[in-house]
Amino acid sequence: MSMTATSPAAGAANDPLRTGHYRSFLGKTWALTKPYWQSEEKWQAWGLLLVIIALSLGGVYLSVWFNQWYNDFYNTLQNKDAPGFWLQISRFCPVALIYIVVAVANYYLSSMLQIRWRRWLTDVYFERWLKGRAYYLLEVSRDDTDNPDQRIAEDIDSFTTSTLSISLGLLSNLVSLFSFVFILWGLSGPLSFTVAGHAVSIPGYMVWVALLYAIAGSWLTHRVGRKLIKLNFDQQRYEANMRFAMVRARENSERIALYQGEEQEQRNLRQRFHAVWSNFWSIMRVQKNLTAFTSAYGQIAIIFPLVVAAPRYFGGAIQLGGLMQISSAFGQVQGALSWLVDSYSALARWRSVVDRLTTFNDRLDSIDALHQHSNRTQLQQGGGISIRDTQLRLPNEKVLLNIASLTLEPGQHTLINAPSGSGKSVLLRMLAGIWPWWTGQVQRPENVMFLPQLPYLPIDTLRQALAYPQAAEDFDDQRYQQVLQLCKLEPFIGMLDESRHWAQSMSPGEQQRVAIARALLKKPQWLFLDEATSALDIGSEQQLYQVLRQQLPDTTLVSIAHRTTLRAFHQQEWQLAEGRLQAIEPQALPV
Template sequence: MALRFARLTGGFWSGRTAARAWFWSLLLASAIILSVFANVTVNRWNGWFFDALEKRDSESALIAMAVFPVLVLIVAGLGVVILVSRETFQVHWRQWVTARLADSWVGQRRFFRLSLSGYEPANPEYRIADDVRWATEPVVDFAIGLLSAVITIITFIEILWKIGGSLTVEAGGTTVVIPAYLVLAAIVYAVLVSGLITIVGRKLPGLIAARNEGEARLRFSLMRIRDHGETIALSRTEAGERRAVARTYDSLVGRWLAMIRQRGRLTWITNGSGALVPVVPLLLAAPKYLSGDMSLGGVVQVAAAFVMVQNAFNWVLDNFMRIAEWLAAARRVNELADALERVDHEPPGEHLAIAPSADGLLHLEEVTLIDRDGRTLVADISCALTPGTTLHISGELGLGKAALIQAVAGLWPWGRGEIRLPEGAFVTAVPHKLHLSEGSLRAVLETGRTLPEEQLQTVLRRYGLSSLAPMLDETRDWDRELATGDRQRLALARAELEQPDIVLLDEATSAFDTDAALELLDHLRAARPEAIIIAFGQGAGFAEAATHRLLLKRAGGVVRMAARPAAADPAASPLAAPAHAGPAE
């Protein structure tokens, strides 16, 4: 898991972000190394000062007291450098990883394709927003801790070895010399405590991952109530929603309690060790001090060095909870990255072929669409449409309607047959209810291209949205402020500005009567006379006005292409482009 996460996030140190990444990395590492040596200097100052007190050497004590503020200033300054460089590095690294995952999720419409694939991990948006943070920030702290621990062990063990020396023990007439006994004691103590904490806490990462998953489910349940608030309020189904939230929270409470019990077991070890660490070196140094082999300053130095070495050795102990949380977050980030890579591969089983057409027509050739479980949604759809054609599709579509729209748009992977699009054709879909993210109308209409304000206002007025023309740059929650009819007008205006070659209308004018709907679609046809327009369930009035019609009926449990009624008279249709209309196949 750690290697997979390293491969996913290691690109921060290469490419355009390499200079920034290496600058902050090297600055942080240098500050940590200097900080450790500053701590060693403070340790030696302790020996100097307390030896001066023991000898009642006032001159040395005064000099030591004068030097101490300088040491404090250096240590504090290095702490500031470490803090700033660490947090700046964390912000930039998280920014890079978040941008990579978000771009991959949103790019090529993977967020939608992933939801169809069947292997979408739960709450991908939470993984990008929160899990990336919990998976990147601790790594920096871990690196700091490990580097500091290694240098601390090397430098302070030298102090224990040099000042502590060996211990001579006499028992039963036998003299036993234990060399570097304080070093051995520090190592044995650290191994015992770290081993205990690893054994007792081995289940903690899984419990933390389960808790995080429960938190995400609770947020999703609450967001669902907000997103469907009007429907829930009108239908008075809030009691069911309350029960659903209660069940979700009960499950979350159970996961929290399991984690708390595990942390309680760990606390026995962490608190016990915390109480023993300052006392153990004093007990070990006491015999040599009482025998006169060690000065008071030496005892203070040894005690401080033992604690420093112990803290370094017990790095796993001190960071076990954070390591467990990091493992849980890294696992969730890896799962999302793996799913995003997997969605670009060929879907399992039968899949629909998408290819360019040589004659400039849109061809649907024996198209059969199935879901990922192999159930047929629509079958045997065949037609050919020339530029300027308007096709109306009606009948028993059900779920097949959404699948057929997604297939023409290049999103539905499962099925048989072939869809051939005109070379370089741009396909846009106009939904029944346009989703508007919070922001400006300009951002909604420009769709990746910067357009003149006069053009945007003209299009809004053309589709009956003159009142919105002066508010192009106002940031509001337009999804809540605009009624369904206005959203549909805005969606048609947006479709015109996209300059599509193929337009898919998914009940895009359902909020209007026939005459008003035809008038709006006339505007779209006038702006894009060469576009192929395919309308799903637009109503009888639109069916009569279309140049071609396709009827789907259920036969033998499967929706199939039925016998086609006679085509409408193109000359009588306000949506027709007679010079380009062609017969359905």
């Protein structure tokens, strides 16, 4: 059976989050947004969105009602009309209650839509990150895409929240603008004056004043705050780098303690926090100027319409209610037109999040294309391993190993011996299908298992750690107890259902014994051991190899090791020398 590789172009066509061909910010945002609204959840999503939009429009309608109520209410105050005053209060209370209900429902349904969207998008990114071992290739290729975990955990949350709030806020402001601009036009009346003996009349002058005020404010806001986009982008990266360094120090606490590396770790953490601190100060300085401007802009907007409309009020053209209604309508129009001013900080953060997710997508797209090259190994139901005219390279294209011809037959236990850095571990990674930097012809069986030098132990029950990546229920208690006894892990038999961070609870030797126990559970056709017993003493290592030979008689062993004592458990030996793999005469008979 052959593993068929999908072409990069075909993979791109099926990728719901391919953003690389979009250049504009709106194009990138649309590429990130569109998939969810065309997904299997589209009907629920669109239904929620339409209800939220209806609630938002209802809120605008209530604002229009309140604007008219201002006129009636303040006129009763001016006229000292007590019955009219209480009538207006009685009209206000039920409408205010409806406004509260609408606001609460709007918040609840918006939050529901946001978390549903985030869950769907997170699942997609989990799949993209894990598919084709992108998580591994991002690391080994020394890629500059920093902290994918932070992009999935935090940036997706920020993206969904910001996209909904900004989009709905823009829609609400547009509806408010069209609703109140006609009210303000009718209330403000014409502005008449004489210029050089010519009478000039500007109808609806308050609308034009609001427009000029908002345009000037938006332009100045962008001039003051445009640096926030890059600064917010960098701040996310610096914060994530510091968190990663702290997690890494925690994961390697014992090694750091043995080296007495506390001072060096402190210097490293301080250096990373200095980047956070320095960039935050830059954000503070820009945000200070932006806050000063927007605060002044907002405060002036409170009195500005009163000052402009005051001549008509004092001239008797309008009453107090009309003045307050003009002030309210002007505030609504000016606020809608000044949406950029009020939302600039949020827009800057949103822009940085979109850029981070887009660069992450672009890198995942390139990794997907790279993965196609690692899918060229021919898989077969049985038989041996065949490598022909194969060249292995490093990610920087440096040639590491050339193999003209290598054949391993079933039942022929093989020891591969080579100095460190010669490429023997890369050879196993290529056979495992996780190393894409190679050319040639390779065939291997399907039922294989690879044991690295340091096994992965999930933070879970010991039962699940032994069965990984299969389900713990795939094996019974008797089998778990048996393999633990065979691997000299008897003290852990009573801990099968305990959930721990086993990598910190076990010594390196015990962790390698757990890996051997996994192999005994799964009984693969071929078992590759990459320095898988290097943390054990010679006697324990030989005991485990004897267990493997006895308990897995139908499994072919391929070991990478430096110890010559393992020759007794293998029937042939290969050695790497000067970038080439060659057979040497066996030094001992098989056990």
